[in-house]
Amino acid sequence: MRVxxxxxxxxxxxxxxxxxxxGHEVLLIDKYASAIRPERVxxxxxxxxxxxxxxxLEEARLDRCDVVIAATGDDKANLVTSLLAKTEFGVPRTVGRVNHPNNEWLFSEAWGVDVNVSTPRIMSALVEEAVTVGDLVRLFTFRQGNANLVEMTLPPESPYVGKQVGLIPLPDNCALVTILRDGQVYVPDAEQPVEAGDELxxxxxxxxxxxxxRLLAPANHPAGGAQRPAGQA
Known part of the structure; x- marks a missing residue:
């Protein structure tokens, strides 16, 4: 892959x-001569x-790239780069770095951004993931699939503690992809029970x-309304 x-x-x-x-090919581009330091990479x-x-961008032959990552410290530059890469060169995948959280709404398909990465939001999501039990925490958004990667630490009072995965009536189009338990990663199957403290x-x-x-932690959220800090993909 060329990036x-x-x-x-x-x-x-x-x-x-x-x-x-x-194992990928990488082209680093910068407009400042002081940043061009090939010995560093x-x-x-x-x-x-x-x-x-x-x-x-024509000189950079972006038409030959599979991915363009706009990773400057300037949100305006990252938006323009993503838009040009997508509209003028047909780059299949663009990733835009969000420096200021207030600008995150701009980093969308309208500006040619397939995936936006907001460091403040990712960090806040990781903090929530580390300290909450029974709350659903959104870790990542898959823009093209309109789906999210979410995490919950199963509380002891969950009605599904000790129940097999296949007996949990998950919402439509929802999939349990991993169980983290005691430092181990488990690929769930229908007969595997879930335990209190599992990270799902x-x-x-x-x-x-x-x-x-509400299904997994009804005592914590009788009326729903999860708090969901988000990172996006």
């Missing part, structure tokens, strides 16, 4: 190293160019979240 990363700062370089380590290609300029990870559409929460 272009707009922004060769600490974030862009870290992403590049990870992708290269996984020697296996990447480097280009001094402004990703908000169409001519620069589900993929569920928006409309099924309240129903899922």
């Amino acid at each position: 272009a990363i707009a922004g060769a700062g600490a974030v862009g370089r870290s992403i590049a190293r990870e992708l290269i380590g996984n 020697p296996d990447a290609e480097w280009l001094l160019a402004d990703c908000c300029e169409l001519s620069s 990870l589900f993929v569920v559409p928006d409309v099924g979240e309240d129903e899922l929460e």
